[in-house]
Amino acid sequence: MSTTVTSVSDYPEYLSEETFKRLLTQNFGAQAQLRDLQVIPQKSFGNYSSDIYRVKLIYDLHGLSSAENRRRETNEDQRVLQVLVKVLFENLSTISNENFMYEQVLPEINKILHICGLESVSPTVYYTLKTKNEIHFFEDLTPREYIVRPRTIGYNEDETRLLFKRLGEYHAASLIYTESHPEVRNKLRQFYAVSDPALELFIEDQMHGNIEHVVKIIETWSGFDAIIDKMRKNTGEVFRNKFLPLFDASQAGLSLILHGDMWIANILLSYNSNDGKTNDAVFLDYQTSFYGSPAFDIHNLFMTSVQLSVIVECYDVIIAHYYASFRSTLLAAKYPVENIPSFQCVLAELRRTDYFNYYLLTFPFAQTMLSDDMTKGMSFNDFQNKKRLELNRMDIYSNARVLDTYKYMLKSFDERGLLD
Template sequence: MSGANKAIPEYLSEDTFNNLLLQTFERPAQIRSLQVIPQKSFGNYCSDIYRVTLKYEINDSSVDKSDNDKAGEVAQRAPANGEQRVLHVLVKDLFENLSTISNEKFMYAQVLPEINKTLRSCGLQPISPMVYYTLKTAGETHFFEDLTPRGYVIRPRTIGYDEDETRLLFKRLGEYHAASLIYTESHPAVQGKMRQFYAVSDPALELCIEDQMYDNIEHVAKIMETWPGYESIIAKMRKHTREVFRSKFLPLFDASQAKLALVLHGDMWIANLLLQYNNNDGKAEDAVFLDYQNSCYGSPAIDIHNLFMTSVQLSVLAHSYDDIIAHYYAAFRSTLLVAKYPVERIPTLRCIVDELHRTDYFNYYLLIFPFAQTMLSDELVKGMNFNKLQDKQRVALNRADIYSNERVLETYKYMLKAFDERGLLG
């Protein structure tokens, strides 16, 4: 086993990968080589990530897809070298202090297999990577198919998605939400099985979010004092107390208030989304969603806001919003139709738009904290985690970096005026 400078955890051993192969193929396999390489953090504050290249041999006859669907799918994809095959695995080790509020194990074990089954039945691609193995460590560790060798990439956080990429992602989000609605209606008890990340999570986490929100507001308000025409907006932002924030923010996640509720991804932003591009024209042609620990039951508007506000270029957000929402809805509706969902019960575009309006305040939070945090430079984002959000010296350094970014300032100038016009700051 080999790795980079960071120590490799003991549980990433040959015994673990022998168990992974046995579970995947349901027959003995022999490991020929095993390489584990720690990955640097470029935006994932919740986990340690390891990339694994596993060369192995199956010790009996070839894998029969009819015998084991997952094994057959792996065998079709894995390149062969003589009798050896290669399995590319991405290991995600969720930090222990977050495992108690994570829904990822539940999502990968129960929800996503059914959602992907529905998508396949509609002639669509799965929305999540294949899970080979799950291990209970100090936190929670999942072993996924590494999609990098198949050409899937994460786009740079500080650039954001252009219009073509945004359209593809919202098409895939519409497909996911359609399959999720089907799952939700056939599993009505799912709401009670999912922890709510924001509304009923962890008091310490809620306090951390509030601290970041209000310190960011004050920091940006001082910058805005140099912007003519923003005086009334600054005053409204500074009157926006913690009590006001709680009274407006937490009810957004009350699913009983939603016209439409289903199982959400819960953390739709650029570091959790993989795109695959066409080799001929360079256009994005598929997308897969990662990191489901914040998944919850609620309004689809939460996912829509999250993707738009944190990860889409301002020109797309400013000029193509309504058209892309219609594009999302077309994918949502067409997936339900192919799945033979009753036509008379398909939620309308008006229903989606009403939910976007009802939860619009979420965008203010996303702009002030999550969007700002996504724009942290690559150098400073290395090794970032939630613990470092408590380090005042490090946070001050981060803010200076974030609010020197021209994209951040231009987005704030545009969105804060838009929010004021929509009454979000009053």
């Protein structure tokens, strides 16, 4: 077999020819024969949790008729399978919920969506491996013209509406699945609300460093003195005592299995070629999925990935749009009408978990706005490098979108009493 890979041995064992032969057999049967493969490592700006490879498999099927075999011999019957390989870093594999989600939860959620006449919310998984790493072989949606939007630009109103429609569909199917499989609640590791001092310390350190850097800029803004004092108080034990109780599912009026990391790098969008409008979205990266309030996914998507003008002008309308999608999906699935959570229940959850937005602003949102040049080759180890972190913060807080968002959101947080 010829190959365009310079040397297959240059790649890890999970990218060997034997791996892809097993993948083809598992999906197409023993008649599937690998003829060629191309492996291309992918640059992943802003992704610090995994290595990504794009693989093109060329294969054919034995056991065909004589005419079909003649066509195959002239390469007319060769088939192509585009695969995206995601290799979760070893130090994260032990805490990831992604394998469980893709093997047990998402197939059932997608079945519910299909019954409702809706599209899958996750890509097809062709193959999985669980060694010291967690490795997934997905359908590569690039040939179908799905793309990741630039994270430093964020979603416009049209994109945001489509995304919250899809999120409402996912949450509805998740609610149905969770209620029929209550045991799943204890099988998903809580990413935030756990007795994990190292994780808590990491989050607090990153937030504290970001806050101390940005307040030097905010000090030049008129009318922010009191807010600066409150920001500095909302760190350490004060932050922890306000933040961790948000994840107590017993306090939630509505709970289901969340995506857990809803932001722009984990979402693929496709567009209508005629008018340029969005027509579908697929969600990726479920390693931090957990059981909790849908408000966390809603807050995360808005705060990290939606343009400020859309938040300011369209927030209430889009929340209503999300709920309409959530309710209509439940109705399409024949969920008992009297049991459908009310719009007021969703609004109450958004209010109850509002402090989560302060965390999002001061850490995840800030980190997502790091420029592509700064994220090249970056890994989790760089979060321990004080010199590198300071350079990162200089880059983040030189961005006009970041500063405009801080200026608006901090005033809003203060008016809502979040920092008191």
